[in-house]
Amino acid sequence: MSKGFKIFTLLLLLVACGLFYKNSNIQPSSPFKSIISPGSTASISNNKNSSFSPITPMDVLKKGNGIIFVETTDRMKPPSLVLCAVESAARVYKDRPVVFFMKGLPDINIMEDELKARKNFPTLSTFDNVYFFPLKIEKIFNDTPLMPWYKKVIPKFETYWTHVSSDGCRLALVWKHGGIYMDSDIISMRPIPDVNFLAAQSSQFSSNGIFGLTDHHIFSWKSMESFVQNYNGAIWGHQGPQLFTRILNQFCSIPPFKSTEDVKCGNISFLNPQRFYPIPYQAWGRYYDVWENVPTFNDSYALHLWNYMNQGKKIMVPGSNTLIEHLYKQYCPTLYGALERNESIYG
Template sequence: MQRFERRLKFFVLALLLLPATYFGVGYLKCKSPLDYDIYVSGADVSGDYFTEEEDINEFKVTDALETLEARSSSRKAIFFIETSRRGTINPRQMCAIESAAKNNPFSDVYLLLLDPPVNSSLMNNEQLKFVVRFYKNLKIVQTTSESYFAGTALQTLGRNGKIGQSNYPVEHMSDVMRILTILRFGGIYFDLDVMILRSLETLAENWVSFETEDACSSSAFGFQKGQKLAQKMAVELNRNFDGDEWGNNGPGLFTRMLKRECEISAKSKTSEKCPDITVLPPSVFHSIEYLSWQLFFDRTALSQVYSKVKDSLGVHLWNHFSHEGVVIIGSNQPYGYFAQKHCPRAYWSCNQIF
């Protein structure tokens, strides 16, 4: 009788776990790597051994203005910006910053947190610590909007309340912050849903990337400090900030300004009006267009996705559409396949769902 009861309990438990394992039910959340012996005892994933002895970077958060104004100009700066004011990030966002740091060890990668709460959970985020401690070039900085906008070309917009009153305050603040940051400090900007696949050392100092033949992206670009087009974009934002349309201050701004000021399209490589700007076609960061975002989660599409992105520098994962897509750890889903290689710590710090 006792043997039968034990078997029955095992059978019931298997029934409960099967749909979660096979279909990826959302209650199997991503957990701390410290909860699982495999992650601290030496799991071999893409050549990385996850042991505590490998921690080479101190986990700390510093003031953004002090850190960025003192940084060495001899190293490229790569920026990711979080404007939700939650004061922390999720594993897929960790994947983006890890992929940049892992593939670009000679560049400084910054996660910039805007207006984090006083009691932020960041310092208790074991997964983020697990990622940051492994990459010496990965730095977390924070700032307040009041101090960051002060004395800049976008001070008026930053203080007049238009961004907070817009229909998309988080997204529109991100649109403004990326222009302000690159204009002020120079460097490369990526959205937190862009996974970097290789070194960016060969990129020109000033570049833009198109996502289609007609539309320029604001999710991936790079400018020198004080670059002229970036200055004009700041002026345009001050004059014509649009709080109603989701993309008007981001990709819409880039597309308008490039056509108006530079007469640039995706088919252009350079422009006589803007000779210092290099134009990158969709194949560099947007090989998978947003209408096909489901491919990243399709186990049967790995070969198809791989063939499309094999020569890309990075891949935009379209979180606006794909955030509810489920990635099961260890599956052949394209998202997970690339995450294992390019952000192994963020990926393997999860239990069954990434």
Template sequence: MKKAHTLLPCLSGFFFPSLQAVSGEQALAGERMFRMPSCLLKLTRVVLSHKPWALFTLIFVLVSFTYIKLYLGIWEDPESRVPTYGLSAEISCDHYVPSALNITRGPSPSAGNVFFVETSKQTAPSYLFSCSVESAARTHPASRVVVFMRGLAKKNTSLPKHWAFSLLSCFPNVEFRPLNLIELFSGTPLAQWYLWPLRHWEPYFFPVLSDACRIVLMWKFGGIYLDTDFIVLRNLQNLTNALGIQDHDVLNGAFLSFTPKHKFMELCMQDFVQDYNGWVWGHQGPELLTRVFKKWCHIRTIESMSCQGVRALAPEVVYPIPWQGWKKLFEAVSASEFHKLLQNTYAVHVWNKLSHKTKLEIPSQALLAQLYSQFCPATYAKMKQDSEQLSRRAV
């Protein structure tokens, strides 16, 4: 069995080269090139010896590799697959963001940050992504709206050429930063969790990684965290140490608002590691927050309440459209119905994992179209322009 122990690292390096080190940045391409021939030679010698364990190991690795790649292909982050229809990267700020808007003063150092995180490596933001950031920037003119993106180059100060970056750069309080995960998780219980070599091969890696980022951001820096499928209707700064109830007895972390180093977020980080299960959807997200809140308050059922300084907000505050009724976003509503539905709402979660394949007519009276029009008008104007250009091209 001694040969098996020497063969397995070689096999893992051959089929999973990214697992040779904690990150690709820690290994040089030249070193891999020199190591690979010796591994292939070892592999050839062992397989040619016709020993059953060698053949079994090789078959097992091949089957595992094929299965994992297929599984990840099915469950990869859907937003990274959504096409964006921006036809030009050139944006006129005067046209899309009139100077009459009171956005020229920039953020105040005393105001809390609003955070967005993109854990996939995509750098072609969708209309919804742009709307989320724009609506947050408009409703929080005194706050920095910080967008962390894993796909941004760490040493390159220029943003990719895409209309969304040009448009959102018109807002002086919006900042785009590369997402350095090792740096973010350092000094927290999640540092060792992230460094496990096989972490990237779990079926729900992207959503779990997003769950990890948000609770660490809240604990380290405080402020407001929002998923990139929120449309913000009003300022969220007075919702401190709060999270929302998505439906009966379940909390959701798509919106979080906490002061730095809050004990609740510390407990969330501890639970993340101690009760970790990356193979169950939501276990590190809504289920984690629900578990911790119930322990925090010593309760069995969650209602709209405040407990030891942490608030569970009623569904209408940030989840007025339940995930089961996401299709309502694409239904036409009257102005009075629109106002009645959202009179107690601070932000609307669009449930992008469910709704991203549904076509939105622009312009229309659909609830989602009206949200775009009123709360991210610059993005909406770009959507209209692109829709008109595509229609002309189709003729």
């Protein structure tokens, strides 16, 4: 057989193999539920949506170490402080998922929905550990003591429904998933070393604006039971800080703080007010003042900025040299840069 004929035969075989491969239906398998990872801006073709399986809160929070934020209004353009809170948490807890549940966020059924959810917030879209999910209150309350109450309550007759529903959601989410819940006006500065903790707002009085518990912790369950049994939505804080203080007193007699120490109550750390509330609510306006010497907050893990007291009266203004501007620059620099350049912080 001549050399030329051998080469010609080999070429024919290669062409035949190529045609077979082209016409085969074999597709490479993928181990991923969603081909879109957080921070991705890849374009997506419609013909792939049929095989899209969106990632769920259970997938993201299964390790029990998530940072959880909740928005119980329909707003999709929250104040910049909310975006700063999420960004600062994403920076401090780089190896942990930061999950924002938003009532106004549409269902995520196809890949474009997932991309749109992230594009709503350009300053957060590049953080690989930030996730957005619709807040499905009935689903969150399912299989908890809160469900019977939720079926009976009439939101339009509730004085503080936005806050009361948030009080319930944070309890149910931490009961089911574990992790740390944070109010969306808390700027994170350094990691919280404790796993099971409550935050003292003042001596012998607990906040519910930030707390961390393992999943299915007895404190969460007892709090949900008391939430329903002693419900009074007309009293501000009755379902929140007052509830936590009542339940904590069932675990131990809370001693007063003498200095900057923390105290233990069973397996729960009751963290000193300096950890999150070095500026008390009576002085909330100090965050918007110019300080001659900017405090270091060395005894704090995060700062609660008392947004309920503010009611939108004061905001961070680039170039103002206020304390809050210094905090934005240091702990949410991506957001600060966008505001300084007068760029839109919403998609």
